[in-house]
Amino acid sequence: MSEYLLQLANISKRFGGVEVLHQVSFALRPGEVHALLGENGAGKSTLIKVITGVHQPDGGEIYLNDKRVHFNDPLQSRQAGIAAIYQELSLCLDLNVAENIFLGRQPTAVGGRIDWRKLYSEADRLLTSLGVHLDLRTRVRNLSIAQMQSVEIARAFSLNARILIMDEPTSSLTLNEVAELFGLVRRLRDEGSAIIFISHRLEELFEVADRVTVLRDGSCVDTRLVKDVNRDELVRLMVGRSISNFFPKQEVQPGEIALKVENLTHTGIFEDISFELRKGEILGMAGLVGAGRTDVARAIFGVVPPTSGTIQVEGRQVEIASPQQAISLGLAYVPEDRLIHGLIPAMNITSNISLPILEEYARRGWLQAKAERSAAFTAARQMEVRANTIWQIARTLSGGNQQKVVLAKWLSTKPRILILDEPTRGIDVGTKAAVHALMSKLAAEGIAILMISSELPEVLGMSDRILVMHEGQMTGHFTRAEATQEKIIFAATQDVTTGTVL
Amino acid sequence: MTVENPPVARSNLLWTLTRWREAGIIIFILILATVVSLRASDFLTLGNFRDILLDISILTIVALAQTMVILTHGIDLSVGSGIGLVAMMVAYTIKANPNIPLVVVVLLGMALGAVLGIFNGLIITLGKVPPIIATLGTMSIYRGMVFLYSEGYWIPPYQLPNSFKLLAKGTPLGIPNIIIIAVIVAILVYYFLNYTRTGRDIYAVGSNPVAAQYTGIRTERIIFLVYVLSGIAVGLAGVLWASRFESSQTNTALGFELQTIAASIVGGVSISGGVGTVPGALLGALLLGMINNAVTLVRISPFWEQAAQGLLILMAVVSDNLIMRGMQRNRPK
Numbered sequence: 001m002s003e004y005l006l007q008l009a010n011i012s013k014r015f016g017g018v019e020v021l022h023q024v025s026f027a028l029r030p031g032e033v034h035a036l037l038g039e040n041g042a043g044k045s046t047l048i049k050v051i052t053g054v055h056q057p058d059g060g061e062i063y064l065n066d067k068r069v070h071f072n073d074p075l076q077s078r079q080a081g082i083a084a085i086y087q088e089l090s091l092c093l094d095l096n097v098a099e100n101i102f103l104g105r106q107p108t109a110v111g112g113r114i115d116w117r118k119l120y121s122e123a124d125r126l127l128t129s130l131g132v133h134l135d136l137r138t139r140v141r142n143l144s145i146a147q148m149q150s151v152e153i154a155r156a157f158s159l160n161a162r163i164l165i166m167d168e169p170t171s172s173l174t175l176n177e178v179a180e181l182f183g184l185v186r187r188l189r190d191e192g193s194a195i196i197f198i199s200h201r202l203e204e205l206f207e208v209a210d211r212v213t214v215l216r217d218g219s220c221v222d223t224r225l226v227k228d229v230n231r232d233e234l235v236r237l238m239v240g241r242s243i244s245n246f247f248p249k250q251e252v253q254p255g256e257i258a259l260k261v262e263n264l265t266h267t268g269i270f271e272d273i274s275f276e277l278r279k280g281e282i283l284g285m286a287g288l289v290g291a292g293r294t295d296v297a298r299a300i301f302g303v304v305p306p307t308s309g310t311i312q313v314e315g316r317q318v319e320i321a322s323p324q325q326a327i328s329l330g331l332a333y334v335p336e337d338r339l340i341h342g343l344i345p346a347m348n349i350t351s352n353i354s355l356p357i358l359e360e361y362a363r364r365g366w367l368q369a370k371a372e373r374s375a376a377f378t379a380a381r382q383m384e385v386r387a388n389t390i391w392q393i394a395r396t397l398s399g400g401n402q403q404k405v406v407l408a409k410w411l412s413t414k415p416r417i418l419i420l421d422e423p424t425r426g427i428d429v430g431t432k433a434a435v436h437a438l439m440s441k442l443a444a445e446g447i448a449i450l451m452i453s454s455e456l457p458e459v460l461g462m463s464d465r466i467l468v469m470h471e472g473q474m475t476g477h478f479t480r481a482e483a484t485q486e487k488i489i490f491a492a493t494q495d496v497t498t499g500t501v502l
Numbered sequence: 503m504t505v506e507n508p509p510v511a512r513s514n515l516l517w518t519l520t521r522w523r524e525a526g527i528i529i530f531i532l533i534l535a536t537v538v539s540l541r542a543s544d545f546l547t548l549g550n551f552r553d554i555l556l557d558i559s560i561l562t563i564v565a566l567a568q569t570m571v572i573l574t575h576g577i578d579l580s581v582g583s584g585i586g587l588v589a590m591m592v593a594y595t596i597k598a599n600p601n602i603p604l605v606v607v608v609l610l611g612m613a614l615g616a617v618l619g620i621f622n623g624l625i626i627t628l629g630k631v632p633p634i635i636a637t638l639g640t641m642s643i644y645r646g647m648v649f650l651y652s653e654g655y656w657i658p659p660y661q662l663p664n665s666f667k668l669l670a671k672g673t674p675l676g677i678p679n680i681i682i683i684a685v686i687v688a689i690l691v692y693y694f695l696n697y698t699r700t701g702r703d704i705y706a707v708g709s710n711p712v713a714a715q716y717t718g719i720r721t722e723r724i725i726f727l728v729y730v731l732s733g734i735a736v737g738l739a740g741v742l743w744a745s746r747f748e749s750s751q752t753n754t755a756l757g758f759e760l761q762t763i764a765a766s767i768v769g770g771v772s773i774s775g776g777v778g779t780v781p782g783a784l785l786g787a788l789l790l791g792m793i794n795n796a797v798t799l800v801r802i803s804p805f806w807e808q809a810a811q812g813l814l815i816l817m818a819v820v821s822d823n824l825i826m827r828g829m830q831r832n833r834p835k
Contacts, residue, residue, distance in 0.1 A: 054716070075718030090716045092709035094776035095702075103706055104717040106699055113697045 002066055005030045005194050006051070006082075006163055011060035013046055020046045023060065024220045026213055028163065033185060033195045035205045035226070038215035039238055039400075039430055044198055047215065048165055051196075052084045053077035083156030084165040091148055093141040097134050098123035101155045126154050130184070146177040153184065164188060165196045170204060171425065174288040175493065182208045200427075201455070202231055214238055239430050247461025248433075250440045254464065255279030257315065258417050258448035261300065264309035269295045270472035273309070277417065277448045282439065284463030285452045287492045292472040293452045294336060297419050300450075301333040302326040313417070327356060332415035334406055336422045336452070342406040345395035349387055350376040352394050353409045379408035384434060400431030407438065418442065421452045436462060456485050468492050527769065527785040534792055542799040550795065552678075558791035559684040560585075560739045560746070562784060564758070565765035566691045567735035569783040570728045572766050573695075574708045575775030576626070576633035578732045581739075582758035583644035584618045586751075588740025590648050593657040593750035600663045607666065611741035612734050618644060619733015623726035633729075641759065648752050659748035670746035680742055687735070692780040704728060708775030765790050 006028040013021040021043045028034050038044050049055040051062070053071030062069050064080055071077040084090075091100050099106070101123050109115040123136050132150045140148060149169060156164050166185070170178045185195055185208055197209055205212060206226060214221040214237040221237050259277040264270070270292035277283045285293045299306040302320035311318055313329050320326050326333070335342045343352055353376040358367065373390070380390055383404040387397060394405060403423070410418065423439070424432045439462060443449055453459045459466055466483045468476030468491035476491030539546040564581050571578045592611045596602060618640070625636040659667070670680040695701040706714040707724045715721050744750045769786025771778030797807045 052716075073718070074716045078718060084716070086716070090710065090713035092706045092713050092776065094709040095705060099702065103714075104699070104703065104719050106702060108699065112699070114699065114702065116697075 003029055004063075005065065007063040007066075008047075008051070009061045009063070011047070011050055011057045011062070013050060013055060013057050020218050021050070021057070022218045024215070024218070025060075026220065026223075028194045028196065029211075030162070030194050031189055031192050032210045033189050033197050033208055035197045035199070035209035035212040036215065037198075037202075037205065037212055037234060037238060042215040042238070043218040044215055045167070046218075048084060048167060048196070048198070051077065051163075051165065052082060078159060078161075081160060081162040082165065083159055083161035083163070084167065085149065085152045085156065085169060086167050091140045091151060094139060096137050096139050097127075097143070097151055098136040100140055100151055101126065101158055103155075122158075123154075126158050130154055130157060145172040146174070146181070149173075149181065161193065163194050163196070165198075167198045168200065169197075170199060170201065172289060174290065175489065176288075178204070200429075202234060203457070205234075206231075216240055235429055247458070248437050248440050249282070249462055250444050252280040252443050252464070254281040255446060258313070259300070259450070260312040260315075261296075262310045262312075264296065264299060264306050264311065266295060266299055266304065266306045268472075270299075270469070273469075273474055275467055275474075275477075277450055279416075279446045279448050280443050281464045282443050282449045282451055282462055284459040284466040285450065285469065286454070286456065286459045286466055286476075286488050287469035289454060291469040291492065293469050294421055295472075296469070297333060297421055297450065297452060300326070301331060301419060303333075327413055327415075330414075330416035331419065332356075332410035332413050332417070333419040334410050334421060334423060336425065342409070343394050343402055346393065348391045348393055349380060349385065349397075349405055350390045352405055353379050353412055356409060356413045375412060376408075379412045380405070382411070383408040383438070400427040403427050403431065403435065407435070411442075415447065417448045417450070419450045419452075422454065423451060424453075424455070424458060456488060459483075459488065460485065527782070527789060531785065531789055531792065534789070534796065538792075538796040538800060542796070545796065545799050550799070552681075554788070554791045554795045555681050555684075556678055556746075557794065558787045559678075559680040560742050561758075561761055561765060561790065562684045562787045563687045563735050563742075564732075564739050565762040565769075565783050565787045566687060566780065567728075567732040568759075568762040569766045569769070569771050569778055569780070570691070570695070570704055571633070571732050572708075572763070572771050572773060573704050573775060573778050574725050574728050575711075575773075576725065576728065577637065577763065577773075578622065578729060579634065579637040579759050580618065580622060580640040580644055581732065581736050581762055582755040582760075583641045583648070584615060584733065584736035585740045585743055585755035585758060586648045586753070587618070587644045587651070588614045588737050589744040589750045589754045590652050590657070590752075592741050593662065593744045594652070596663065596666055596744075597657055597661045604665065604669055607669075608738065608741050612737035615733040615735070615737020615740060616730055617733070618736060619730040620726075622733065623729035626729060627722045627726045645756075648754075652750075652752060654752060656751040657744075657749055662744070662748055666745055667748050668745075670742050680746060683738070683742065687738075688780060688784060695780060700724070700727070705776055708777075710776070761790060 004027045008024060008026040010023045010025055011021055012019065012023055024043070024047060026047070036044050036047070046055060050057050053074050053076050056070075056072065062071070069080060071080070092103065095103065098120050102119055106114045107118040107122065109118075120136055127134055127136070130150070130153070132154060134143070134147060134150065140151060143151070153164075169181060173181065185197070189195060197205070199205055209226045211223060212226050212229065212234065213223040214234065216238060255278055257276050258279045262274045264273040273296050275283065285296075287293050295304070298304050300311060300320065302322045302325055305319075305321055311320060313331070318329060320329065323333070344355070350373055354372045357375070358372075377390055380387070385397075385404045385408060386401050394402060397405065407423075420439070424435050427435070436458075439449060439451070451459075451462060453462075460483055463483075464480050466476070466478045466480070466488065467474060468478075468488055470492055476488065478487060535546065544550055564585070568578060568581065588611050591614055592607060595610065596607060622637055622640055625631050625640070626633050629636070670678065672679050675682060695704065703714065703719045703724050706717070706719055707721045711721050743754060747754075765786035766778065766783050767773065767786070768789055769778070769782035769784065771783060771786075793810055794807060797804060797810065
């Protein structure tokens with residue numbers, strides 16, 4: 001028997017005419033955390049779907065414990081001991097915790113009758129052994145993302161999974177939850193399970209992974225021991241070139257005050273938020289997921305007006321009651337979840353970009369298609385959107401390109417104050433660098449930028465000043481020079497009632 | 503991994519809200535009963551209650567099937583036409599062979615209904631046609647077939663044997679058969695949805711089809727199945743309809759699909775799938791039946807009946823939306 005639990009040999013997969021995986025080989029040892037790294041579109045997800053039987057490879061072989069296997073559907077791979085926790089959580093939100101764990105294989109008594117009592121007692125035993133505290137009868141819809149993940153992990157365990165695949169498990173977790181997740185991952189590894197771990201955050205990979213395999217354009221570039229590589233090397237392997245300057249922040253002399261917020265409060269959500277934002281400045285807003293940063297942004301943009309506090313735009317006090325009004329004042333807001341809030345997935349690129357400025361291209365209610373088209377074309381080119389035509393449907397674009405379309409859409413309104421909410425979440429390193437370069441350029445042109453980000457390197461690298469929020473309160477305010485990772489983490493995780501740095 | 507539970511108060515609130523939907527219908531029913539009995543003294547009598555149950559038996563059978571379909575995020579618009587077609591074919595069969603055993607008649611009706619359901623299921627799963635479009639098409643086809651089959655004629659009561667007429671109304675057990683049949687169907691569906699894997703799979707498919715598929719549930723099969731079950735219920739309902747109304751017409755059960763959908767939705771079954779219970783659908787059917795009955799007893803113009811039904815559906819859907827919105831807002835981060 002070889003040292004490998006799972007081996008993929010020369011796996012190829014094509015969709016239509018496009019080869020998504022090209023002769024990829026990959027080997028997984030028992031008791032290791034193996035990171036899978038690559039830009040969006042590099043083929044990570046497809047590779048995972050081949051392993052889990054969602055897709056069948058067009059060429060190549062899969063060996064499990066040295067035995068050749070074919071998975072025709074997810075059920076077969078699951079029965080073989082492979083469990084996947086997908087990015088889009090694969091739970092049934094309307095069913096409760098216990099039933100989700102045993103979905104599709106509920107324990108039955110005589111005559112195929114579901115034995116609910118046994119189902120609950122087994123679920124209880126399982127969660128207890130994992131150290132997870134959850135009410136078994138809570139509907140999954142009412143859980144937090146971290147709690148949902150623990151349900152998924154419990155499900156994997158109940159399947160006696162020896163191979164656990166985690167696709168971007170940390171993207172919506174708080175720092176504490178990430179630490180807990182990693183604790184669990186290490187425990188699983190030490191018990192002999194093998195974990196395939198996908199993340200865009202390189203820092204996490206160094207923290208938790210033993211080996212790393214890098215994919216690029218559907219091919220396997222290399223497999224290395226994590227302790228033998230450094231960050232720059234990994235980035236070079238991923239993008240095929242070295243990205244010399246991660247955060248190309250230009251020095252800008254801040255201009256006059258563009259946005260001034262005083263004692264902004266939405267009772268129960270955030271309190272007493274005050275700050276100034278100057279032209280040409282990038283103000284970073286750090287904090288944990290759920291700290292209320294997005295709520296502040298939404299209040300400023302008029303989505304959910306605040307209960308008290310004042311907002312001044314370019315020296316004039318305003319009451320912003322709706323996004324339309326915010327747009328007319330020169331604000332633009334690029335939301336966090338681009339598919340839900342930022343894009344109309346079924347419309348093409350042009351229509352998406354021109355959406356906020358349709359009025360400019362309408363004459364007595366009729367659209368001037370030519371003007372609309374050329375404006376969209378310019379914006380798309382400025383953002384380097386990679387698409388076949390500007391008529392391509394937004395849904396069919398890659399995540400990074402969707403983000404570019406959202407940015408192009410808001411830039412077409414020629415904003416003077418730009419609010420970016422997690423501008424680079426879930427996009428690949430190359431696109432990330434492009435977005436950062438663009439932000440820097442916009443700031444240099446005098447646009448005031450408020451950037452919400454949960455990625456500390458991004459906050460530290462891009463911001464002129466940094467605000468930190470914790471549970472709806474402002475708990476820190478640093479200049480670029482004085483900010484450090486430690487200071488921000490401290491401010492973002494502290495309990496305001498016991499100690500404050502304000 | 504230790505994860506905190508959501509605060510107790512919050513989960514209690516949500517719990518109450520999700521429970522509230524069925525409690526809400528019960529309250530609504532009680533209020534309606536009180537108001538109507540003030541105006542019509544014979545409303546709150548055993549005899550009238552029996553009349554209501556008699557009226558909603560067929561509705562209940564089909565609404566339960568409709569509930570299963572809606573649970574998968576589907577819809578079956580062809581049930582009214584299906585009932586009309588089965589009733590017509592069964593009536594003609596009995597007219598031609600008056601001595602055919604009742605068991606055979608019922609089985610024949612259910613088999614015919616199953617065929618209609620299989621046809622719907624195939625169009626939806628193999629043809630990849632959205633359920634609303636597929637069954638909109640078959641709704642017209644099945645109704646058209648009623649005309650083709652009967653050539654526009656109807657079967658009047660005198661052409662049907664007494665034994666068949668007693669199938670629905672007979673009371674060998676002291677209660678009309680049709681009510682007993684509806685109760686049995688309700689128990690079967692309740693057991694099926696709550697105590698079999700296939701039943702739970704229906705919820706899973708409606709709640710998150712991708713998750714269901716990754717769990718190894720054959721989603722296409724489940725979807726196919728609910729339309730066949732709906733067809734079988736339609737078959738049973740067709741036979742009972744012909745028996746209860748002692749006739750079969752070309753417009754039998756015209757528009758009935760909307761009543762079944764209304765009963766489900768009013769009973770808290772979510773149009774977006776995954777949410778809904780048998781007791782809820784039963785209460786929905788009961789409420790619709792009570793409204794019809796009350797309208798007659800209170801001697802409001804029958805023109806109001808449809809408007810009241812429509813209003814009710816809207817009220818149910820709006821409260822559904824408000825509750826969902828409340829839940830999302832209260833969702834712990």
